[in-house]
Amino acid sequence: MIIAIDGPSGAGKSTLGKMLAKKLNLLYLDTGAMYRAVALAVTRAGVPFRDIDRIADIAENSEIDLVGEPDAMKVMLDGQDVSVDIRTLDAAQSASVVSTISEVRRIMVEHQRIIGNSAPNGCVLEGRDIGSVVFPHADIKFFLTAKPEARARRRYTEDQAKGRISTYEQTLAEINERDERDVSREDSPLTIADDAVVIDTSELDLHEVFEQMLAKISEKRASAA
Numbered sequence: 036m037i038i039a040i041d042g043p044s045g046a047g048k049s050t051l052g053k054m055l056a057k058k059l060n061l062l063y064l065d066t067g068a069m070y071r072a073v074a075l076a077v078t079r080a081g082v083p084f085r086d087i088d089r090i091a092d093i094a095e096n097s098e099i100d101l102v103g104e105p106d107a108m109k110v111m112l113d114g115q116d117v118s119v120d121i122r123t124l125d126a127a128q129s130a131s132v133v134s135t136i137s138e139v140r141r142i143m144v145e146h147q148r149i150i151g152n153s154a155p156n157g158c159v160l161e162g163r164d165i166g167s168v169v170f171p172h173a174d175i176k177f178f179l180t181a182k183p184e185a186r187a188r189r190r191y192t193e194d195q196a197k198g199r200i201s202t203y204e205q206t207l208a209e210i211n212e213r214d215e216r217d218v219s220r221e222d223s224p225l226t227i228a229d230d231a232v233v234i235d236t237s238e239l240d241l242h243e244v245f246e247q248m249l250a251k252i253s254e255k256r257a258s259a260a
């Protein structure tokens with residue numbers, strides 16, 4: 036079973052993806068973490084973002100692995116745990132730039148298909164192009180969205196809890212900037228697949244969304260049986 040979850044940042048994809056993977060005993064793949072790991076490798080190598088050939092080379096030759104249970108997943112880059120380093124604001128912005136490069140996307144998509152197809156019970160993949168490009172024949176596709184203000188509020192609250200210094204206005208501006216890049220890039224922009232179940236999470240709490248998603252999955256399974 037392949038479950039695709041797409042949507043803009045801060046819509047709840049990771050939290051809900053992990054909850055679904057745990058509940059249904061599926062592998063969980065955070066594809067954004069893979070783009071973040073490439074971006075980190077590029078930054079560490081001191082390669083400028085305009086040097087597409089060298090960036091593609093780094094994407095091709097870096098070993099990126101996601102290991103462990105969904106709740107405690109570690110992101111490994113060439114054998115080193117970079118789970119914390121990829122979550123900085125800089126890494127997010129760099130990932131948003133690196134993910135516009137077609138060659139990087141081609142390499143990541145190939146990797147994601149191999150991981151998804153080899154998961155024994157199936158996989159929950161979350162990202163921006165899962166239902167449109169990576170697994171266009173996914174068993175079920177969700178598109179989670181929320182108003183930018185709601186997403187910024189959530190991100191801001193999380194950042195405060197982690198002791199990061201930022202303002203709500205900065206967080207909202209960053210979200211808008213990343214949204215703009217995600218939807219306007221030429222290769223695999225963020226789009227809603229025709230057959231996706233769209234859920235606006237602005238006014239819903241996590242458990243309400245989770246229940247809606249589980250109900251849709253049961254419906255799909257029943258109609259496929």
Ligand code: DC
Nearest residue numbers: 044066067070130131134162163164
């Ligand atoms: O979901 P995230 O914020 O960790 O993703 C980091 C960046 O990677 C984000 O700017 C969008 C990009 N991304 C993408 O282009 N395609 C994906 N499948 C996942 C993420």
